[in-house]
Amino acid sequence: xxxxSGLHARVANGAEILKGISLTVGKGEVHAIMGPNGxxxxxxxxxxxGRDRFxxxxxxxxxxxxDLLALTPEERAVRGVFLGFQYPVEIPGxxxxxxxxTALNSVRKARGQTELDxxxxxxxxxxxxxxxxxxPSFLNRSVNEGFSGGEKKRNEILQMAVLEPRxxxxxxxxxxxxxxxxxxxxxxxxxxxxxxRSVILVTHxxxxxxxxxxxxxxxxxxxxxxxSGGRELALALExxxxxxxxxxxxxx
Amino acid sequence: xSAEENKTxxxxxxxxxxxxxxxxxxxxxxxxxxxxxxxxxxxxxKEEPEWLLDWRLQSYRxxxxxxxxxxxxxxYPVIDYQAISYFAAPKTNKDGPKSLEDxxxxxxxxYEKLGIxxxxxxxxxxxxxxxxxxxxxxxxTYKGKLAELGIIFCSFSxxxxxxxxxxxxxxxxxxxxxxxxxxxxxxxxxxDGSFVYVPKGVRCPMELSTxxxxxxxxxxxFERTLIVADEGAQVSYLEGCTxxxxxxxxxxxxxxxxxxxxxxxxxxSTVQNWYPGDKEGxxxxxxxxxxRGLCAGRRAHISWTQxxxxxxxxxxxxxxxxxxxxxxxxxxxxxxTANRQQADTGTKMVHIGRNTRSTxxxxxxxxxxxxxxxxxxxxxxxxxxxxxxxxxxxxxLMSSACxxxxxxxxxxxxxxxxVEHEATTSRISEDQLFYCRQRGIPQxxxxxxxxxxxxxxxxxxxxxxxxxxxxxxxxxxxEGSVG
Numbered sequence: 143x144x145x146x147s148g149l150h151a152r153v154a155n156g157a158e159i160l161k162g163i164s165l166t167v168g169k170g171e172v173h174a175i176m177g178p179n180g181x182x183x184x185x186x187x188x189x190x191x192g193r194d195r196f197x198x199x200x201x202x203x204x205x206x207x208x209d210l211l212a213l214t215p216e217e218r219a220v221r222g223v224f225l226g227f228q229y230p231v232e233i234p235g236x237x238x239x240x241x242x243x244t245a246l247n248s249v250r251k252a253r254g255q256t257e258l259d260x261x262x263x264x265x266x267x268x269x270x271x272x273x274x275x276x277x278p279s280f281l282n283r284s285v286n287e288g289f290s291g292g293e294k295k296r297n298e299i300l301q302m303a304v305l306e307p308r309x310x311x312x313x314x315x316x317x318x319x320x321x322x323x324x325x326x327x328x329x330x331x332x333x334x335x336x337x338x339r340s341v342i343l344v345t346h347x348x349x350x351x352x353x354x355x356x357x358x359x360x361x362x363x364x365x366x367x368x369x370s371g372g373r374e375l376a377l378a379l380e381x382x383x384x385x386x387x388x389x390x391x392x393x394x
Numbered sequence: 395x396s397a398e399e400n401k402t403x404x405x406x407x408x409x410x411x412x413x414x415x416x417x418x419x420x421x422x423x424x425x426x427x428x429x430x431x432x433x434x435x436x437x438x439x440k441e442e443p444e445w446l447l448d449w450r451l452q453s454y455r456x457x458x459x460x461x462x463x464x465x466x467x468x469x470y471p472v473i474d475y476q477a478i479s480y481f482a483a484p485k486t487n488k489d490g491p492k493s494l495e496d497x498x499x500x501x502x503x504x505y506e507k508l509g510i511x512x513x514x515x516x517x518x519x520x521x522x523x524x525x526x527x528x529x530x531x532x533x534x535t536y537k538g539k540l541a542e543l544g545i546i547f548c549s550f551s552x553x554x555x556x557x558x559x560x561x562x563x564x565x566x567x568x569x570x571x572x573x574x575x576x577x578x579x580x581x582x583x584x585x586d587g588s589f590v591y592v593p594k595g596v597r598c599p600m601e602l603s604t605x606x607x608x609x610x611x612x613x614x615x616f617e618r619t620l621i622v623a624d625e626g627a628q629v630s631y632l633e634g635c636t637x638x639x640x641x642x643x644x645x646x647x648x649x650x651x652x653x654x655x656x657x658x659x660x661x662x663s664t665v666q667n668w669y670p671g672d673k674e675g676x677x678x679x680x681x682x683x684x685x686r687g688l689c690a691g692r693r694a695h696i697s698w699t700q701x702x703x704x705x706x707x708x709x710x711x712x713x714x715x716x717x718x719x720x721x722x723x724x725x726x727x728x729x730x731t732a733n734r735q736q737a738d739t740g741t742k743m744v745h746i747g748r749n750t751r752s753t754x755x756x757x758x759x760x761x762x763x764x765x766x767x768x769x770x771x772x773x774x775x776x777x778x779x780x781x782x783x784x785x786x787x788x789x790x791l792m793s794s795a796c797x798x799x800x801x802x803x804x805x806x807x808x809x810x811x812x813v814e815h816e817a818t819t820s821r822i823s824e825d826q827l828f829y830c831r832q833r834g835i836p837q838x839x840x841x842x843x844x845x846x847x848x849x850x851x852x853x854x855x856x857x858x859x860x861x862x863x864x865x866x867x868x869x870x871x872x873e874g875s876v877g
Contacts, residue, residue, distance in 0.1 A: 191832055219834035231829040235847030241833075244843060249834035284847070301833065 143169045143340045144210075144309055149201035151189045158199070159185045161365035167309070170337035174351055175344045176376065177362035178384040183344045184228065186362070187313045190342075191225045192218055205309065219245075220252040222308030226298040226315050233285040238297065239267055241285045242304050249305065270303040274330050292323035299330040310334070311342045316350040328353030348376040361387050426479045430454060433582050436481050440551050443558060453571040453581030460575045466738035467767040467799055468707045470680065478645060480583045480616070540598070545629075546591040547602055550618050553589035560591055564622055568651040568688045568715070576647040576709075577684040584618040584649070592627035592658075601857050603632040617648035623658035625691065630661040632860055644669075646705075648683045656691025656718060661699070663856055665864055668704035673762075675734030678706025685712035689721030689747075697724040698741065699855045701864040706735060711769065713742035716750035716778075723752040726852040730868065731764025731796070740770040740801075745781040745811070754785040757849050760796035767799040774811040781811040789819040790848050792841075842868070 144167040151160040159182045167173050177183050189196050190203065192215040203210040205221055213221065233241060247257040258266065271278060274296050286294050295315055302310055312331065316324055331354050335341070343356060351359070351373070359376050361369040361384075368387055369375060379387070424435060433454050437447040462472065540547050546557060553561050571581035592598050623629050646668065654660050662685075671678025681704075687696035698712040714723030725741035743752035758766040766789065774781045789798030804813050822844060830840035846853070846865060853861050 193828065215828065215831040216834050216836050219832055225832050227829065227832075231823070231825045233826055233829070233844060233847050235850030236843055241830075241843070244839070245830075245833035245835055248836065248839065252834065305833065 143167055143171075143206060144342075145202075145204045147202050149186075149189070149203060150199045151185060151196050152199055153185075154195055154197045159196075159365050160189065162201070163362075163365070163367055164201075165360065165367065167340045167342060169340060170335075171358065172335065172341040172343065172354065172356045174356040174359045174376065175342060175362055176346070176348070176359060176379060179346065181362040182365045183346075183362055184313055187225060187311050187342075187344050190311055191215055191223060216248070216252075219305075220249050222306075224302050224305055224307030224310045226295075226302060226310065226312035228314040228317065230286045230289075230294040230298055232287045232289075234287050236285050237282050238285050239264070239281040242267060242301060245301070246304055267304060270300055273303055273333055274300045275326055276300055291318035292320065292327075295319055295327055296323065296330070299327055299334075303330065303334060306334075306339075308338065309340050309342070311344065313344045314346065315343070316345055316347065324350065325353060348380040351376045363387055423479050424481045427476045428454075428478070428480060428583065432480055436583055436585065439481065440554070442554055445562065446554060449566070449571065450582050453578050454583075456572045457575065457578035457582055460578055463575055466707075466709050466769075467765065467801075468709065468736040468738050470707055470736075473645060473680070475579075481585055540600075543596050543599070544593040545596060545598055546589065548589055550584070550587040550589050550620070553620075557589070557591070560622065561589065561620070564620055564651065564653055566651075568653060568686050569649050569684050574684060576682040577649050580616045580618065580647050580649045580684070584616045587618040587620075587648070589619070590621040590629060590631065592623045592629045594624045595626040596624075597627070598629040601630050601632050603634070615644075615646045615648070617646075617650075619648070619650040620653075621651070621660060621662070622653045623655060623660050625655045626657040627655070628659045630857060631663070632857060633662070633664045634667070634860075634863070644679050646679050646681050646683070648685075650683070650685040650712075652685075652687035652696055654687065654689050654691070654694035654696050654721075657693045658691070659695040659697075660687065661697045662687070662712070663860055664698075664700040664702075665856075665860055666700065666702045666704050666708075669706075670704045670733065670735050671706040673733050675706065675763075678735070679704065680707045680709075681705035682707075682709045685710065686742075687712075687714045687723070689714060689716050689718045689723065689750075691718040691721075692747075693720045693722075694718045695722040695724075697722075697726075697855070699724075699726040699852065700728070700739075701852070701856070701860075701868075702727070702729040702737060702739060703868065705737070708735075708737040708739050710739045711741055713744065714752065715744045715746065716752065716781075717746045718750075719747040720749045720751075721747055722750070724855075725752075725754045725756070726855045727756045728759070728849045728852045728864070728868075729757070729766055729768075730759045730761070731766045732761040734763050736765045736767075738767040738769055740768045742771040742773070743783060745772075745774045745778040745783070748777070748779045749781075750778055751782045752784075754783070754787070755851055756785075756787045757852055758787070758789045758798050759792065759845060759848070760789065760798050761792040763793075763795045765797045765799070767801065769801045769803075771803045771805070772813055772815075773804075774806040774808050774813065776807045778808050779810050781808065781813075783811075783813045785813075785815045786851075787815070787817040788848070789817075790845065791819065791821045 146163055146165040149160050149163040150158060152158040163186060175183055175186065185196055189198060198211055210218060243263045250257050267281060268278060271281060276296060286297060289297060315327060319327060343350065343354060359371055360367045430451060433450050434447065437450055569577050572578055590602060621631060652660050652662060668679035668681055669677065689696055696714045700712065702708055712725060716723050723743050727739065729737045729739050731737045740756060741754055754770060756768045758768055760766040768787050770785065772783045772785065785802060787800050791798055798819055800817055802815055806813060826844050827837065827840050830843060831837060835843065845868060853864055856864055
């Protein structure tokens with residue numbers, strides 16, 4: 143599905159942040175990327191979706207064989223790449239429902255599929271909103287405007303449910319959530335797990351992984367993956383913090 | 395903002411004007427220049443009564459003593475008023491068209507290009523159109539149907555002929571002929587326009603609509619519109635403007651007067667898309683317009699909604715004088731300046747009666763080298779107890795070379811007044827654009843989406859068919875397409 147090889151990236155004209163990342167995510171797999179602040183987790187997510195504040199200096203990324211780095215952000219979305227934003231953006235004056243319909247129909251159009259009319263879309267949206275336990279009134283409010291932190295994150299997962307991506311990257315989706323909101327969000331993500339859909343969870347804390355159990359865990363430090371493993375790695379991090387990993391890796 | 399995004403924004407904001415075509419019609423034009431003789435010539439040409447000629451001449455004499463105002467935040471050369479021709483009428487049959495069949499087919503084609511629903515489409519849309527082609531109204535539809543209700547909707551010239559008592563009573567009653575330089579000029583040489591009278595207790599059953607178009611080269615257009623809603627009457631009036639492409643600047647100095655009696659309601663909506671000039675600022679319309687409404691009686695209600703995307707220079711302050719107790723004034727505005735356009739626009743809300751209320755919502759969008767100024771006055775008189783005003787002025791910047799300026803003035807002479815002013819200025823945000831693009835929405839459509847969201851609180855005040863047109867115009871001025 144996703145093949146990252148020797149990836150180096152820096153802030154445009156700035157310091158190098160990713161220093162050679164290689165990672166393979168198979169179809170239907172859930173990978174967690176963990177690491178301390180400043181390790182490059184969010185940069186990796188940003189590079190994968192084509193944020194132009196980052197500049198790739200070496201390496202390659204392919205999605206189902208296609209060169210992902212050559213595509214614009216919207217083309218990547220059409221290929222099924224989705225980012226759950228750490229800080230979802232507000233768009234005043236545009237309702238959630240209208241925004242999502244525009245998004246869904248944009249990708250459908252680009253894929254040569256028929257666009258959904260207002261009624262078809264509304265039916266779909268209501269069904270997905272129930273899944274996220276979202277009050278239907280949210281659909282008619284401006285995108286993320288006046289939403290609480292938890293509501294914004296839930297809204298991200300709702301968008302994921304509607305857009306049905308092949309590769310979902312969830313950037314710190316657990317940050318700012320209380321335990322109840324975390325459970326709802328995790329339940330939503332679990333419901334969307336499928337053999338056809340790969341997920342990358344970017345997180346600082348292991349507690350998200352109690353609710354969304356990953357197949358693989360990678361620890362990022364100093365712009366490199368310093369350790370990969372299974373569930374037990376997250377528990378070790380929970381118990382011992384990131385310090386031992388960083389020193390074991392001889393922090394760059 | 396990234397180079398790529400800048401490039402797209404530039405492409406979007408430098409769209410060519412798509413309404414620039416010239417009708418091949420024989421026109422009757424008088425030679426350029428302005429004098430008492432020209433004023434007399436216009437009045438005679440229109441077979442006007444003596445009192446109106448006198449009114450024009452007095453206006454002309456006052457105008458001679460006035461100075462062209464240059465306090466607006468707009469740069470333009472001094473206008474040579476002697477170089478302008480003050481009358482242009484399509485040369486058709488001597489007696490004028492009796493019905494659509496009599497209208498010059500070239501003219502109808504022009505309207506068709508503009509998408510004006512003049513014939514069956516008018517019926518389907520329920521719109522009565524009083525089409526002003528340059529200076530003379532050529533076709534008025536639905537007059538019969540409106541007449542059954544006692545509603546008068548006709549060209550200004552016809553109103554002078556058929557309803558002189560009404561015209562004489564209200565002409566200049568809201569905008570005095572000496573009000574300002576351009577109003578005085580208009581009062582002297584106005585050519586034609588629209589007249590509406592809605593009698594007591596009658597609700598006009600359809601939206602009334604006028605399209606203005608400047609077609610002849612080097613001619614000014616001086617519209618005069620007068621709308622009177624008698625006690626308890628209601629009317630919604632739509633005005634749309636497009637002009638073909640010209641290289642020299644053309645002057646447009648209109649006057650619109652609204653009179654709302656007790657319990658009457660007038661809603662006046664404008665979509666203005668005059669030719670804005672090219673990328674370097676050559677050509678384009680100078681739009682110097684005086685629009686004012688008078689809430690004459692208790693609980694009268696006047697609402698202005700405008701979407702201004704065109705003109706090289708816009709100088710326009712649709713205002714409401716809240717004389718009647720408990721009367722209400724509203725101003726909703728979207729003004730777009732792209733390329734080298736300059737807009738200095740806003741409103742005046744003058745509170746005189748008790749318990750009067752006013753609302754101002756202004757959205758300015760600046761792109762390219764556009765300069766967008768909001769200028770507003772909220773004035774609460776000594777006896778205007780419990781006056782309320784809320785003003786919201788938001789500016790959106792789309793390039794690094796454009797500008798947004800806000801000059802709100804508040805004068806309060808009554809301690810019971812509550813006046814609120816909120817203002818924001820923001821750049822179109824890279825984060826918003828990226829968020830849309832990550833969801834698969836192409837950049838151009840993302841820009842359209844965000845700008846439409848920004849204008850939402852004004853668009854929702856427009857009648858449905860105009861809201862669609864307004865979004866279309868925003869798209870033409872700023873974007874490739876709205877999703």
